[in-house]
Amino acid sequence: MENLAETAETGWRGSRRGWLEAGYQALIEGGIDAVKIQPLAKRLNLSRTSFYWFFEDREALLTALIEGWEERTTDPLIRATQEYAETLAEGMLNVLACFLCGLFDSKLEFVVRGWSLQDEKVEARLAAADEKRLVALRNMLTRWGCEEQEADVRARTIYLTQIGYISMRAQEDTDTRLARIPAYIEIYTGQAAAPRELARFQARVKSSARPR
CATH class of the missing domain: 1.10.357 (Tetracycline Repressor; domain 2)
Structure with missing residues (x-):
């Protein structure tokens, strides 16, 4: 289960769930090469730096996506x-x-x-x-x-x-x-x-x- 602070954090930096969903959509639409921080930030209309409130790096996002794949x-x-x-x-x-x-x-x-x-x-x-x-x-x-x-x-x-x-x-x-x-x-x-x-x-x- 996601940490409440992670899912509740919203506003100018978005939310962990929002970044994950954007990553999921990018993966579905364009494959793994489409899952990049800057395009995801643009998709969400957020700054690139806000990504790092929720994930250490792109690899951490990819790990979360593969865990989500098992769940789905x-x-x-x-x-x-x-x-x-x-x-x-x-x-x-x-x-x-x-x-x-x-x-x-x-x-x-x-x-x-x-x-x-x-x-x-x-x-x-x-x-x-x-x-x-x-x-x-x-x-x-x-x-x-x-x-x-x-x-x-x-x-x-x-x-x-x-x-x-x-x-x-x-x-x-x-x-x-x-x-x-x-x-x-x-x-x-x-x-x-x-x-x-x-x-x-x-x-x-x-x-x-x-x-x-």
């Missing part, structure tokens, strides 16, 4: 694998909802994967996150009775497919994606989702797509 991607995916479900198929629908409802920040994931090609520390952090995510998926599958090897292969099939969607920037409209979900569930779990499970899932996805 790995954490919600792990929570999705632990959500209540009455069947394995419903558990898998919870995982897919994490991606389709925007709980998993796919844009940030794409950029961080590009960033990892330039930075060994980020590459190592990404590898660790990949493993944590796979472990969470394997654990969900074994809780439902899958043998270890089967759970490992299914987890990799699920995860690599979803990351493939992100890395390839695959474009599908909502109706097309939803029409494919029953087949994905059978491939991922070996089970068919019940009509009521699919109906709840579709309502959840369509609700998340409505303008707020």
